[in-house]
Amino acid sequence: MFDTDSTPPALSLTDRLARLFGPEADPHISLAPETRHAPTAEIVAGLLRGSGAEQRYELRREIDRGGMGAIYEVWDHDLRRPLAMKVALEGADTERADDRRVARFLEEAQITAQLDHPGVVPVHELGVTGEGRVFFTMRQVRGRDLREVFHCVQFGLDDWSVARVLSVLLRVCEAVAFAHSRGVIHRDLKPANVMVGEFGEVYVMDWGLARVLESEDRAPRTAPQGATVSTVRHDARAASADSPLVTQGGDVLGTPAYMAPEQARSDPLTPRADIYAIGAMLYELLGQAPPYFPSGRRTTPAEALHALRSGPPRQLDELRTGLAPELVAICAKAMAYDPKDRYPVVSSLASDLRAFLEQRVVTAYESGAWAEARQWVRRNRPLATALTAAVLALLVGFTVSATQYVRANDEALSAQASERNAREETAKVLRLSDSLRLADLEVEAERLWPATPERVPELLDWSRRARLLLDNLDRHRETLDALRSRASHNPDDSERVGRVDDVEVQWQLDMLVGLIEGLERLANPDPTRGALASVEERSRLVAELSRTTVDGPQAARRWEAARRELASSPLYAGLDLPPQFGLLPLGMDPRSGLAEFAHLASGEPPRRDADGNLQLGPECGLVLVLIPPGEARLGAQNTDPEAPRYDPSASQEESPVHEVRLDAYFISKYEMTRAQWERAVSREPRPASTDGDPPAGASLPPATALLPISQIGFADCVRTLGMLDLQLPTEAQWEHAARGGTDSIFWTGDSIQELEGAANVAAGFAPPRDRLGPSLVKHHSKVPLDATPGQVVIGTLRANGFGLHDTMGNVFEWCRDDYVGYETHPRPGDGLRLGGAIGSHPRRGGGYLLDAYFARSASRNPSPPGFVSDVLGVRPARSVR
Secondary structure: OOOOOOOOOOOOHHHHHHHHHOOOOOOOOOOOOOOOOOOHHHHHHHHHOOOOHHHHEEEEEEEEEOOOEEEEEEEEOOOOEEEEEEEEOOOOEOOOOOOHHHHHHHHHHHHHHHOOOOOOOOEEEEEEOOOOEEEEEEEOOOEEEHHHHHHHHHOOOOOOOHHHHHHHHHHHHHHHHHHHHOOEEOOOOOHHHEEEEOOOOEEEOOOOOOEEOOHHHOOOOOOOOOOOOOOHHHHHHOOOOOOOOEOOOOOEOOOHHHOOHHHHOOOOOOOHHHHHHHHHHHHHHHHOOOOOOOOOOOOOHHHHHHHHHHOOOOOHHHHOOOOOHHHHHHHHHHOOOOHHHOOOOHHHHHHHHHHHHOOOOOOOOOOOHHHHHHHHHHHOHHHHHHHHHHHHHHHHHHHHHHHHHHHHOOHHHHHHHHHHHHHHHHHHHHHHHHHHHHHHHHHHHHHOOOOOHHHHHHHHHHHHHHHHHHOOHHHHHHHHHHHHHHHHOOOOOHHHOOOHHHHHHHHHHHHHHHHHHHHHHHHOOOOOOOHHHHHHHHHHHHHHHHHHHHHOHHHHHHHHHHHHHHHHOOOOOOOOOOOOOOEEEEEEOOOOOOEEEEEHHHOEOOEEOOOOOEEOOOOEOOEEEEEOOEEEEEOOEOOOOOOOOEOOOOOHHHOOOEEEEEOOEEEEOOOOEHHHHHHHHOOOOOOOOOOOOOOOOOOOOHHHHOOEOOOOOHHHHHHHHHHOOOEOOOHHHHHHHHHOOOOOOEOOEOOHHHHOOOOEOOOOOOOOHHHOOHHHHHHOOOOOOOOOOOOOOOOOOOEOOOOOEOOOEOOEEEOOOOOOOOOOOOOOEOOOOOOOOOOOEEEEOOOOOOOHHHHOOOOOEEEOOOOOOOOEEOOOEEEOO
16 A cells, blocks of 8 residues: 655645645644654654655554445554554545545545544544555544444344443434534445444444535534534535435445435435434344345345335334334334435434333334323332332221221221231232342343353352342242132132132232242252352352463463463464463474364363374363464355466355455364263253253263264354353354365365365265366266265364364354355454345355265355254354453
């Protein structure tokens, strides 16, 4: 990007602005300090002479790339801070100032810079590189985009819930409302353009398609008079109908899933187009698929655009049951097909979202005094319950007292009856309160994974609250005995059948029985059955893992030796790896030279024999290989035999060949075994077995224990690995590790004869018939590989160059990404690709029932999340901390 070989004459800031915007431009900046001391004097001198991008910014890595520009991480030498720099793509340079892309790029910079709001990333500088490409710098945001957050909600990761995401959408509404007040509409709001920072910041990104509205189109002004956004491009076009939304060829710019119908028709836009887009994001959150991209089948953008122009998407309540009707109503109003039926301004949408979160009346759903009353009860459930009980107690007490007075005029009996009823009403309130607290604790316990040091305060607080709740168990048992005794003494004749007090007593009995059973289940001392024992076992596990993997003297010695080996290894280029909680160094693999680590939460560490080979047993846990950072080349192509990664059988889904920058990461040396899986799932409390089957985690025969786990769905993997502080690998991580440093069709070479002893696949090579050609048939001769198909014990077959076993065959392995085309830009660092609309995820590596075609390193196959098979398992991964 930066031309470091040539040193063009330095231009002042004024000259550079004049070149960009004309001779009238004036930066109105004066820097004239009284004294100058190095290095301050050097920085000031650089600013005064207009130091170029090459001198001020050091390029570090590419973060993302879009239709108009690429975003890089750069280091600002003047202010000593990391920044993000967006640079116009090749061809968009200042020599063609009327170029539409340049104009749109400049407009994005000017709009973003003038939207001074916490929800919009501030722009720091606009300039030109030595190569003549326009750039602007802005704060670098570290975090995840809303696509990843939706993924976390769907699979219960990182404590993300629907309510938490609604608070993010509320912040989006606030930022967009501010932009509307300044006369700007975004026109490309979507999950990929919403970033959630590491500390809860929410930013609306990518204002490249934003437009400055004419005055008659603007939202009602809430900002100070005159606080409007003005751009060179807007001032020049005045009231022209020209808009960057539509290209010269008539194509619509934007994203069909989140695009308002009027935007798809190229009609004039108002701020309600952005309201529709926010509603579409809410639709995806609730429906787990974007509008017009139904889960379970692949839909092209062109098909979605046609469907959008034809009518509204399917109703949310047709896609999923159990959704909050208020949220469904909010979504429907925001996404109304006719703009006039939508919320008039974004702040109205925000008000309804805020009302839902605060359990107040949502205007899109209902209104009126009864609605307000119902919501008050929901917001104040304990207080409402107590008040109701108190009123009932007063009424019952008054009635009983009056009746007793009339019958016997016995003050002592009346006082006793009143006292008894008061005790009963108090017990009712206690039972209702404890039932709610028990339900909350059970839900929380499921979320308190993985067992890591960061979780300990939450685990201890949960245990404290659970034990306080269990203190009431004996009282509830006494109340149950009293109610049963009272019921047994009541007359059992026809006159009492259907009496209100009988129904009430039976209801109280049922509630008490359920509450006591729940509390007894909570108190079960078996961690596989009782939530309290399970949570306290997690606290003990954290202490034990801290001692055995980080803090203990033996662990400290191992980590010191491992860090020395890594620092001196040319494969890791001086990587400084701090001790990793839960992992114990096993030393370098003698063949691959890569560092390997025992994952102690999944089992015992294996030992090495005299030759350095690992000795595996059913009791052994996972072994993780540390893959060095670097560029990973992915994919295959069937068009150019002279180009890299040529494979005549490559499918379209495997192209184009491309590179992804990967940080160092851990991936399992072997496929996860049945014994390891059973040990993991046994840690989660489950109801007692009623069919006589042994509980999860029971010992398996050695020959079975070391076979790879199979018959597990995507959600099972996400949940179980999450309990172990692990995750699925991305496709990029998987393919890079599976290739083991090779570029051939298989890591063993280009011929299936070379698979012998390294792959567990069925005989031959038979890709789909439409991919066969003379060169393919010649290239892949058929040879028998496995006459009796079946799983083999992990580690039986040869390892690849990174020391990984069974990456070809045995069982397919789930990957974390959505199944999308390679045109979807991968996330730098781990290569994650999200945004798939068909609800499928990749499985890689082939299986023992299928031939070698599916075991190619580049082979990709989609499966829906619920799909299970005897030839589908998992190879866990973990990021470096």
